[in-house]
Amino acid sequence: MYTIEDHDTVVTRPNSKVNLLCYHCGLPCITNRIVIEDKAFCCQGCKLVYELLDENGLCDYYKLQSHPGLSQIKPIRSDKYSFLDNEDVAKQLYKFTNGNYTIVTFYIPGVHCSSCMWLLEHLGKVNAGIIESRLNFTTKEVTIHFSKNKISLRKITELLATIGYEPYISLDEANKKNTKDYNKQRIYKLGVAGFCFGNVMMMSFPEYLSHDTGIEQQYAHLFRYLNLLLAIPVFFYSGSEFFVTAWKGIKQKMLNIDAPIALALIITFTRSIYEIAGNTGSGYLDSMCGIVFFMLAGRVAQERTYKSISFHRDYKSYFPIAVNVVTTNGIQSKRLQELKEKDVVQLHNDEIIPADAIVLKGKAYIDYSFVTGESEPVTVMQNEMVYAGGKQVGTSLTIQIIKPVAGSYLTSLWNHHSFSKNKQGQNDAGSAIHILSEYFTWILLSLAAGTAIYWYIVDPSKIIGSVTAMLIVACPCALLLSATFTNGNLLRIFSNNGLFLRDATVIEQLGKIDHIVFDKTGTLTQNSEKQFTCSGYSLTDEEKDILYSVTCSSKHPYSKSIVTWLGHRDIVPVTEWKETPGKGLTAIAAGKKIMVGSGEFLGIAKDEISNNNAAVYIRINDKIASFHSLPTFRKAVPQIIPALSERYKLSLLSGDNDNQKAALVNLFRNQSELLFERTPMAKLQYIESLQKNDEKVLMIGDGLNDAGALQQSNVGVTLADDINNFTPSCDAILDAERLAFLPGLLKLAKASRYIIGLSFVVSIVYNIIGLSFAMQGILRPMIAAILMPCSTLSIVIISGGATSLVAKCLRLSLKTKDSI
Amino acid sequence: MSALYVLVIVSVCVAGLFLAAFIWCVKNNQYEDQKGASMRILYDDDFEQEIYK
Structure with missing residues (x-):
């Protein structure tokens, strides 16, 4: 009977003994055998690339940057394409x-x-x-x-x-x-508005400066008609989108934010034409062009898109374009759309199962981590089901499709109703700006009516003048501008700190969050780095060398994990090496008998195995060590969870088993709900149930298994190790390295509401000044022309300054990161 | 003073040329890849022969 000693030892990976860097990719070279002249390479792949480039005179590649290449350690299958x-x-x-x-x-x-x-x-x-x-x-x-x-x-x-x-x-x-031309239209509009605005301003100056004496009549005509000519493209081309959205809103019996703007534009334009044609004044064309220009500028700033990031991916982004189908005429590639039930498909290492299927031939070792969140690949026997989205690891596999691509277990998630809703539209409609603007419109209209009644009693000739002036000056552009410029600046700060938002409507939602739900695998834990803990007998250095020699020639994933855990070691001669597939290894080295494998293979008692639950056991002579493979937590996790739990309710929603429950309970304390072994659909439903209790949920996940929950949640954030990698559709993508900034970023999103409020108050002050002039019927074009840029400028400064200040207080980075 | 007529109209036309140039730039995708252009300009296809040898 073997006993397993009680102390756990966590051994860190020893540093590689060689400090040579690969000439091609810059990774440390494990051997120094792959050399050309004075250049060392880490693997044959890198050397091959160098040779190819050298042959074709392309070695300038290495002069522009040192070690520019990408590691070639994974060979590419010759018939992959x-x-x-x-x-x-x-x-x-x-x-x-x-x-x-x-x-x-x-x-x-x-x-x-x-x-x-x-x-x-x-x-x-x-x-x-x-x-x-x-x-x-x-x-x-x-x-x-x-x-x-x-x-x-x-x-x-x-x-x-x-x-x-x-x-x-x-x-x-x-x-x-x-789909590239989508935002070019707006840039053209902005360009035209800017050009016209500048020239209209220039030609309005003589009139501003000479309001006592009046300029010579002939020049006044020239300037006024030129202004009118320049204002026409601004009104009909640049400003067209305000009319379109306003009209769409009115058709749905809704006064959206563009409605009062469209109204102000129409009134300004017609009144200006009236004044110029009737030769009674110069109109307010300068203000009108200015409004359109600043408003468009704000929208362009807010809508900056990240060209290399996609937020709208579904399962189709992960699936291959074609698969190898076994037919009577040999293997043929077939487009995925043409794949039918009963087709026999051949899969190679690292290829994705395109539809639910049955295993016909080969050793199925399927990695479902992306689909279900299970951290360990599973072995599937012949004639058993494999599900779409799983990845074959190891040797090639033959499967028979039993369901069409669109009907498989994974893709059926996309048929859920939450995927058909338009989140951006919803966010927009519920936004505080829209609610405010509706009040604003009604207040403005009733004020205008009040003024009209007053002047009707006092001096009917002034009705039209004062009412139109009111509508001109009180357009809610300042309110809109405060929101667009604050959001534009916030988007910039967020992206500098590794959080990329789909659009500006997400900021407001992010500020309202009160419940955060985490995924485990790949989100709190790191997929790439598994922590191998060794318990039981602690190995000596000599024994580690032996173990390295025995396991390095095996292809089993666990053997590879052990080899990486051991690091670089010396090879000892091994005799009688034997691998029993599915069970383990035996060998003799340095006079010791080594066994590596499952508990049964090593002859360990059954109840001991179920207690210990180790991934793999090692037996050297009669001493036993067991290895547990646990995904490691991301570095930032131990700090952010306690920090977030002070302000938010937290939950954990994992598709994996509860192996790490103890560590997680320790991390989350007792207040949080920890749920394990949840299917993608169950995750979605959990979010739904939280929302029924009026909670605003932030879901943080990473894989396709979270896609439903990300979509259903108020804000779905995908954590990505590489932001250019493939992430499920979501509202925002967070660079995993910047996870530590999450609490700060959430605080900033919350603060944004107050900043918008502050700039709104400032714009109201300007509005009151302007309105008081307008209601008395003494609004001169010059006052309008001064008020408008002043209010705009001060709002841009306040919103920009306040967001940057808050970000600085929260220790967020303000500098632009180079990667995007 | 009628020179002012000519001056004003010419100045607006010149500004119009710049607007046309801007629209042309956008249309030609010159703003699509701002980073690429800044790197591409540094390449000299023959710099290996001329400078390094």
Whole structure:
């Protein structure tokens, strides 16, 4: 009977013994055997890239940046891109083709520096078939013009993959059509409004400066008519979106914020025409152009988009564009849309299961971490089900599809009603700005009516003048501007601190949150780094060398984990090495008998195994050590959970088992609800039940398994280790390294409401000044022209200054990060 | 003083040219990838032969 000693030892990974850095990718070299001249490489892959570039005279790549390459340690399967030989599949990716000359655009997540750009734009040197290649660094998209007769799409893709810039090809990318022109219209409008505003201002100056004497009549005419000419494009082109949205609102019997603006614009414009044509004054065209220009500027600032981040991904982004189907004529690639039930599909290492299926052949070892949140891959026996979204790990696998792609367990989540609602529209309608603006409109209209009645009694000739002046001066542009500029500045500060919001409406929602729900796997814990804890017998250095020698030749994931845990060690000669699949290893080294494997394999009593629950056991002679594999918590987690629990209710919603419950209870204390083994749908329903109790929920998750909960929650934040990676659709993406800033960012979002309120109060003061002039019927164009830019400017300064000040107090970074 | 007529109209036209240039820039995607251009300008395809050898 073996006893397991009671002390746990956590052993940190020893540093690598060699300090040589790979010439290509900059990773430490484990051996110093892979060398060309004085350049060392970490693996054969990196060396291969160097040779390829050297052959084609492209070594400038290494001069622009040191170690620019991406690690090539994972070899790419030679037939991985064979599906691109299928012309139907390839056609989906072409932007243009005339049979020979073809243009294709690839998204390449690996692009990161100027060397990348240089190399990708010199692909023509490697293969003459590539006529031109151009990289858009911001969107990480390379557009390649090539001659199809000389090089195939598959060859190009493989070339990109070999030099380390593997393009990301998914079903979604192929379906995506060009949507780039979406915000250009607004930029044109802004440009036109700016041009007209500047010139109108310039030509209004003579009139401002000479209001006592009056300028010569002939010039007054010239300036006024030129002003009118310049104001026409502002009114009809630049200002058109205010009319459109206002009209849409009125049709739905709603006074939205654009309604009073549209009203003010119409009144200003018609009154100005009336004055100019009747030769009674110069009108208020300068103010009108100014309003349109500043308002558009505010909207552009607020709508800045992150070109390389996508917030609207669904399962299609993860799925491949084509799969290998086994037919009677051998293996053929088939587009995913054409995949039918009963098709037999061959999957290779790291490929995603496209639809629910049954295992026919091969060892299925499926990683569902992205779909369900389970941290460990599961073994699936023959004739058992595997579910769409799982990733095969290890050898190749043959499966038979039993459900169509759209009907599988994972994709059915997207049929839930929460996915059909428009969150942005909802946020917008419930926003405080809209509610305020509605009050504002009604107050303004009743004031105007009051003024009209007053002047009707006192002096009827002044009715039109004073009422129109009121509507001109009291347009809620200051209110709108305070919101747009505050939000624009906040979006900038948020993105500098690693939080990227889908749009500005999320800020207000973020400020209202009172309950935070966390996912576990991948959110609180780190997927990449598993903590291997060794308990029981503690190994000596010599024994570690032995263990390293025994496990390093095994391909089992646990053996690999043990090897990484041991770090770099010396190899000891091993005899009688034997691996029993599914059970473990035996070997003899340095006169000791070693066994590595499951508890049963090592002959440990059953109740001991169930008590210990270890991942793998090691037996050296008669001493036993057990290894537990636990995902480690992210570094920031121990600080932020207590900090957040002071202000918010917290819950944990995990798809994984409760292995780590003890640690989590310790972390969350007792007030929080900790739920385990929840399906994606159950997560969504949990959020729904919280919302029924009137709670505003912030969900923080990472995988597809959280997609439902992220969508249902008031704000869904995805935590991403690499923001350019693939994240489920959400309201915001948080860079995992900046998780520690989360409490500060939430405080800032809360503060934003007060900042908008403050600038609103300031704008009201300006409005009252302007209104008091207008109601008395003495509003001169010059006063309007001074008030308008002053109020705008002070609001921009107040909102910008206050947000930056608050951010500074919360120790958030104000500097722009380079990565986006 | 009628020179003022010409001056004002010419000045507006010149400003109009700049507006046209701005619209042309946006249309040509010159604002789509601001980082790329700043790197691309530094490449000199023959710098290896000329400077480093």
